[in-house]
Amino acid sequence: MTDDTPNRETDAEKARADGSGIVAPDDETPTWRERKTRTQGLSQLTYEYFERARREDQDLRQESDYVERDVLAFPTWPHEVIRNLAVASFFVGMLIFLSATLPPHIGDPANPSSTPAIILPDWYLYWSFGLLKLGPLNPELSILGGQKLMADRTYGVLANLVVVGFVAIVPFLNKGSARRPVEQPFWAAVGVGGVLFAFTISVYSAKNLIPMNLHLLFDLTFLVPIVGGFVTWAVLKTMREGYMYDLNRRYYRLRPPK
Incomplete structure (x- = not known):
């Protein structure tokens, strides 16, 4: 009986691009059109971004023989765009939450016939x-x-x-x-x-x-x-x-x- 264990690859060890495992390299990752047909949300794209960033960072560090710290750069799409979109969505959600729970108090309307003693801008x-x-x-x-x-x-x-x-x-x-x-x-x-x-x-x-x-x-x-x-x-x-x-x-x- 031959041992074909080295040729086997479990589902947990496979590099998949659907967000359920380690993101595959770029040549194995589906295109944007293919990804769009899966109706993935922002959370799924964000997870893919972090998984891919972690994988690329790990691969580059393992392959590099440079002693000093590596400064790695990632392309604008999808890495930077997804990250900035996730951060912006978080802060927009916080602003909407605060504006809904703590609405600002609107004071009395300005009186055009009287000039305030002290005039200051914002x-x-x-x-x-x-x-x-x-x-x-x-x-x-x-x-x-x-x-x-x-x-x-x-x-x-x-x-x-x-x-x-x-x-x-x-x-x-x-x-x-x-x-x-x-x-x-x-x-x-x-x-x-x-x-x-x-x-x-x-x-x-x-x-x-x-x-x-x-x-x-x-x-x-x-x-x-x-x-x-x-x-x-x-x-x-x-x-x-x-x-x-x-x-x-x-x-x-x-x-x-x-």
């Missing part, structure tokens, strides 16, 4: 509203007889354009491959300073509600981001001396081709 626009209040920085030119070159509101609009333009150009200026703040202390300090400035200028936009001297509040609006950025740079610069930069750079290096 909280996420406080920083922009604060830039419109930078009238003290608008210089008065003696050549114009002590008059300002432009109106304060125009000066505030230009300040918004400058800040937004700086935020937009930073990714083009910083083209390094650093993945941790300690690897580039300067740009990390720029980021911390920008976050602090967004906070301080937001506080300054509501200066009528802040129990503080307005001149001191105006000075702190620009002083705190500078001090915070400098402290961040100094701390990260000190940490970088004992940081194994070369090792961490190899740690994130892509797996070399075969």
Whole structure:
């Protein structure tokens, strides 16, 4: 009696693409049209994504003789699309649940005949509203007889354009491959300073509600981001001396081709 055990393959050991086992390689996986005819839902596709990602990660690590950690990339479809769709569906469901169980309270309608004492935009626009209040920085030119070159509101609009333009150009200026703040202390300090400035200028936009001297509040609006950025740079610069930069750079290096 011959032993044909090595030629046998149980159902549990088979690589199937229907979500009931380890997902098969791409050449054995049904196409999207074939998968669509099975009327599979988002949960099934999500399970396939995680199973396939796990299989590909395991296969690449077993075949690789690279000592460092491999940074593996997956194609947009179906891996990234299914993952993002699953995450987005979860958060949309949470928002629908919260809006159904905790509906927001609608206050009295606005009275068009009365102007409120304090006018503020939505909280996420406080920083922009604060830039419109930078009238003290608008210089008065003696050549114009002590008059300002432009109106304060125009000066505030230009300040918004400058800040937004700086935020937009930073990714083009910083083209390094650093993945941790300690690897580039300067740009990390720029980021911390920008976050602090967004906070301080937001506080300054509501200066009528802040129990503080307005001149001191105006000075702190620009002083705190500078001090915070400098402290961040100094701390990260000190940490970088004992940081194994070369090792961490190899740690994130892509797996070399075969």
